[in-house]
Amino acid sequence: MRCLRCGNEDPKFFAYDQGVWYCRRCVRFNRLDVGAVVSPPVLSRRTIHEKPELAFGLTSAQKAASAQALRYLQAKKDVFLYAATGAGKTELCYESICAYLSQGKKVGFAIARRQVVLEIAARLRQVFPRLRIVEVCQGHTTQLDGDLIVCTIHQLYRYPQTFDLLILDELDAFPYAGSDLLRAFVDQACAGEKLCLSATMDPGLEEDIRQKRVEIVTLFERPHGKPLVVPDVWRVPLWLQWILTIGYCGRFTREGKQTLVFVPRKKDARIMAMVLRGYGARYIHAACNDKDEVMEAFRQRKFSVLVTTTLLERGITIPGVQVVVFHGDHPVFNAASLIQIFGRVGRKFDDPYGKGVCLCARTNEAIRSCVSTIEWMNRCARSALSPNE
Structure with missing residues (x-):
């Protein structure tokens, strides 16, 4: 047996119901019986001659x-x-x-x-x-x-x-x-x-x-031509990480900057937002029902500190944002996620530098790999090296 939607051929992921076998691996996406053909949807297709309307030309x-x-x-x-x-x-x-x-x-x-x-x-x-x-x-x-x-x-x-x-x-x-x-x-x-x-x-x-x-x-070159922000890594006990997080958020707020504070777990987000309530901090994670509203308020600069899990590690651009990673040696933060997280900083032409801070009890392989990869990308951008060189 083979599911024609997800390709499943493992017998343990098939079930029998009233004379019909169906796939259990993808059943949450609507039940599909074995042998049933998955037909392409009827969608519009038209020839479109369009050009992007860019605020700035490409480099x-x-x-x-x-x-x-x-x-x-x-x-x-x-x-x-x-x-x-x-x-x-x-x-x-x-x-x-x-x-x-x-x-x-x-x-x-x-x-x-x-x-x-x-x-x-x-x-x-x-x-x-x-x-x-x-x-x-x-x-x-x-x-x-x-x-x-x-x-x-x-x-x-x-x-x-x-x-x-x-x-x-x-x-x-x-x-x-x-x-x-x-x-x-x-x-x-x-x-x-x-x-x-x-x-x-x-x-x-x-x-x-x-x-x-x-x-x-x-x-590896950003449009503004400035290097990627290499994070400052602070190797300190966990109790001191709380104090440093408060201190950095206060400093960035006084400078008129917004801050993303990344934490490893949902419960850390709630507690951290409570600790940072003096800066009007709010928190967001995958289980929050008000994610869209909180993000929109942050974009409109209605508050200066947003505490988040890795939910916001990728694809989000906030002008002028600074980043603090709390408990950066937690296993949830791998090298790829840390590279993405610190990539939130310095993305805009009018604020190409910014600050990234990684707080950790120890510098593990993920943190070292993050720093070395960012430094390597900066070297590639300067000398136009290929990734194999």
Whole structure:
């Protein structure tokens, strides 16, 4: 037996009900009986000649990376765009999006986390005001069709054999990383080429890149030309980390800056926000029901300190934000997540530096790898080295 939606062939994930076998591995995405064909949805397709309306033009390095990615895609090759945080990964997709839409092809943008889906969709509406852009994620599933579909990876089960170009953002992030089920959804939804984006190398792609099954395009230079922010690492006892966190938040608030404080667990977020209530701190994690409202208030600078779990480690841009990581040696913070977290700092032209602080009881391999990788990317940006050099 084989599930035609998720590819499951393991007998323990099949169940028998009134004379019919069905797959239990993907049953939460609607039951699919064994042998049932998963038909592509009926979606609109139209030839669209559109150009992005950018507030700033792309740099020469961005233009070169964008053009190279499109050349590989047009040669029917999947592409991994390995770009530093803040280098403009989303902007590097615009040329490819326009090229596919001009041929009447369907384009999808799949992202691991709901919060980033909403942010990317909003950014795309600003750049492509005449396109019908729809986000499909929790709380947004009534409208499923548009010129450009932005969705969580979970929602790809709705789109079998749909996308001629599937842009897969942060493919090394939870929950996609390590999930055979979600990988099956991605493979089934993509009828053409994949354009994968990340600021951290996905171990699952390394062999494909070596074997040239996937082409790699790199960009480690941010548009403003300033280096990535290398975090200050403080190795201090846990009790002193609380004091330093309070001190840094106070300093940044006095300087008129907003601060993201990253903590490893949900309960840490609640406690930390209480400790920082003197700065009007609020907290957010995956189980919060008011995530959208809290994020919008923070964007509008209604409060200066936001405590968060790794929920906000990727895809979020807050102008001028500073970052403090509390208990940075906790296992939940791996090298990739720390690189992404400190990548929230210094992304804007008018504030390209900023401050990143990692508080830890010990400097583990994840912290050391984060610092060395950021320093390596800065060297690559300065000397235009390839990632293999």
